[in-house]
Amino acid sequence: MHESAPGAEKLPGVSIIGASGYSGAELTRLILRHPAVRLERLYAFSQAGKSAMSLYPATGCDMTYHTYEGETLSDIYFLALPHGEAHAIVPRLQAAGRMVVDLSGDFRLRDTAEHERFYGGKKPADAVMTYAMPELSRKEIAASRALSNPGCYATAIILGLAPLFDAASPLPKVRSVACAAMSGLSGAGRSSKTELSFAEMGGNIRAYKVGMHQHTPEIMQALGTSATNPSFDFSFTPLIGPLVRGIYATLTVKLEKPVAQADAAAAYEAFYRDAPFTRVRRQMPEVRHVAHTNYCDVFPAYAGEDGTLTVVSTIDNLLKGAAGQAVENMNIMLGIDQTSGL
Structure with missing residues (x-):
């Protein structure tokens, strides 16, 4: 069982949905060692019941993957899911007042026609997220509670x-x-x-x-x-x-x-x-x-x-192009040092 560091219970709690993919594994590693938040739960449908250590020993994380069933218990949620899967989850998290960082392309584009042309499927209309590139929109990120992380390319x-x-x-x-x-x-x-x-x-x-x-x-x-x-x-x-x-x-x-x-x-x-x-x-x-x-x-x-x-x-497509930039964005959203944990 993963044990939190002394005093960690006072820190904002983080859950990662889609934690068994490459970006999810990088998020696990970064959040586990982050000084200002604590890792609470890992969700990965296809790997539920397995430990993170069994898939990614380098993370040093002995937590078990769970199936996500709509919980909203953590303060911050990272979504590292395939495109098209965050649509059904983000509105629920936002309604519960949780901070959200989505790594998929589901909420990146403002234009509905372009979303449908390049991603396929319908663009969600019931969630609004800030496109979060720290170098271009730091003030907007700091004022937001739901962020769409940029793509790697x-x-x-x-x-x-x-x-x-x-x-x-x-x-x-x-x-x-x-x-x-x-x-x-x-x-x-x-x-x-x-x-x-x-x-x-x-x-x-x-x-x-x-x-x-x-x-x-x-x-x-x-x-x-x-x-x-x-x-x-x-x-x-x-x-x-x-x-x-x-x-x-x-x-x-x-x-x-x-x-x-x-x-x-x-x-x-x-x-x-x-x-x-x-x-x-x-x-x-x-x-x-x-x-x-x-x-x-x-x-x-x-x-x-x-x-x-x-x-x-x-x-690095998995860090600045995904998990690292997501943590950078979380830091700005929390109002702490932008480089914290990175």
């Missing part, structure tokens, strides 16, 4: 582009963006799929969902436009490669006029000056530089005389 790409779309940016206007981004295999979740096995993906790379990836409208929404009526040309080619974790995005931007690389770097540094987990680099980022951390590394890597600006952005 979306996090890397939005953070790579956001300084260009800031109203106060000294950089030229964006005409187009062409993005190619590679994800590790863990981004597809824990469920077994033959095409994602080591035998299929070892030494292999392939593109998928070209032009129709569900993070496309999320990216456009965060940048102040939409996938339906974009204010600039945008193309996104997602790829999957033979690494477990990490996202590596290369963003080729066409600006209305040329900009010096040093000026671009200075604008990026100014934009992220108060962002503890986004690092503007002066050298080429690598996945290994951010793996197992909550950092996003961004590098304005090239500025051409034709107005081309190439930006490279990389994150």
